[in-house]
Amino acid sequence: MNFDKTAIEQIFGISVENCENFRRALTHSSYTKENEMHFIECYERLEFLGDAVLKLTISDCLFNKYPDYTEGELSKIRSIVVSDAVLAEIAKKNGLSDLIIMSKHEEKQGCRNLESVCACAFEAVLGAYYLDGKFDELLNYIKSEFEFYIEEINKNASKYNAKAVLQEYTQGLTKETPVYRVVAEIGPAHKKEFEVEVSYQENVIARATGKSKKEAEQKCAYEACKKLGVIK
Numbered sequence: 001m002n003f004d005k006t007a008i009e010q011i012f013g014i015s016v017e018n019c020e021n022f023r024r025a026l027t028h029s030s031y032t033k034e035n036e037m038h039f040i041e042c043y044e045r046l047e048f049l050g051d052a053v054l055k056l057t058i059s060d061c062l063f064n065k066y067p068d069y070t071e072g073e074l075s076k077i078r079s080i081v082v083s084d085a086v087l088a089e090i091a092k093k094n095g096l097s098d099l100i101i102m103s104k105h106e107e108k109q110g111c112r113n114l115e116s117v118c119a120c121a122f123e124a125v126l127g128a129y130y131l132d133g134k135f136d137e138l139l140n141y142i143k144s145e146f147e148f149y150i151e152e153i154n155k156n157a158s159k160y161n162a163k164a165v166l167q168e169y170t171q172g173l174t175k176e177t178p179v180y181r182v183v184a185e186i187g188p189a190h191k192k193e194f195e196v197e198v199s200y201q202e203n204v205i206a207r208a209t210g211k212s213k214k215e216a217e218q219k220c221a222y223e224a225c226k227k228l229g230v231i232k
Contacts, residue, residue, distance in 0.1 A: 004099060008125065011094045012141055017132040021046065023101075025124035028117060030103035043124035050127030053135070054082055057142045061150065080153045080160045081146060085215060087119035090145060096122060109189060115212055158231045162221035169230045170200050178224070180217050183207070196220045 003023040005016050016022055029042040058081050062074045069077075080086070091097045097118045102111060111117055129138050158165050167177050184195040186209070196216040197207045206223035210216030225231040 003101075007095070007099055011096055012125070012129070014129060014134050014137045014141060016128075017134075018128070021128040021131055022125065025050075025128040026099050026101050026121055028100055028102035028106060028111070028121075030106040030111070031101050034103040034105070043121055046124035046127035046131075047120045048127070049130060050123035050125065051082075053126045053130045053138065054087075054123055054142070057139050058082055058146065058150075060139065061143050061146065065150065066154070076157060076161060076164075077150065077153055080157070081149055084115040084119040085212075086146075086149050087122045088115035091118035091122045096125065110191060113191075158225070159222055160218070162218055162225050162231070165230060166198070166221045166225050166228075169225070169228065174201070176201060178205075178221070180220065182213060182216075198224050200224075 003019065003026065005019055005022065008022055009016055024041055025043050025046045027042045029039070029044060031037075032039060032042045055078065058078050059074070062069070062077055062081075066074065066077075088097075092113070097112055100112055100117065100121050102117075106112075126138060129135075153160050163178075170176055170178055178198050178200050180196055180198050182194055183197050186193045186195065193209050193211055194213050194216045195207060195209045196213065196219075197204050198217070198220045199205060205227055206220050208216055208219035208223055210219050222231065
C-alpha cells in the first residue's frame with residue numbers, strides 16, 4: 001500500500017510524525033475489505049476525530065471573526081462551511097483526493113470523486129494531525145484555507161442554505177413543507193448528475209441539476225426562492 005508522506009506535508013504545510021495514522025487516514029474501507037484487513041486500518045475512526053477537530057477550529061474562526069453574530073448565525077455558517085461539498089472541493093483542489101487508497105472495484109466506479117469520500121479523507125487527515133500534536137498548526141491552516149469559503153458563505157448564506165429558507169417561508173404560510181423529487185439521473189455512474197424538482201401544494205416551482213442529490217436540491221430551492229421573491 002503506497003503512502004506519500006511528502007505529498008501530505010506539501011498539501012497542508014505541516015510536517016508528518018506518525019505515518020501509520022496518515023496511511024489509515026487515506027485508506028477507504030473498500031481497500032481494507034478487499035484485502036481482509038482489520039476495520040481500524042481504514043479512515044473511519046480518524047474521520048470521527050477529524051470531524052470534531054474541524055468543527056472546533058471553524059467555530060474558533062467564526063467566534064473571533066464575527067463578534068456580533070448570534071449563536072444561531074454562527075451555527076448556520078459553520079454547518080455550510082464543514083459540509084461535504086466544501087470539504088470535497090478543497091480535497092480535489094489541493095490533490096488530496098488523488099492520494100486516497102481504495103479497492104480496484106471502487107476505483108473503477110469513480111468513487112474517488114464522490115463528495116462523501118473526499119470529505120471523509122480530508123477530516124481523517126485532520127484527525128491524524130491532531131494525534132500528531134499539531135493542533136496549533138491545524139488552526140492556522142484552517143484559518144487560511146477556509147477564509148474564502150467563510151466570507152463567501154457569510155455574504156450569500158441564503159444561497160447555500162436555500163432549503164431552510166424555502167421551508168421557513170412555506171411553513172409560515174400554511175405549515176406545509178416543500179416536496180423534492182428526483183425526476184432524472186443523467187450520465188454514467190461515476191459521473192452522474194441529478195435533476196430535481198421542488199413543489200409546494202402540488203405545484204412545481206422550480207427544477208435544477210447537480211452532481212449530487214443534495215446539491216441539486218439546494219440549487220432547486222434557491223431557484224424557487226427567487227421565483228417566490230423570498231431571495232432577491
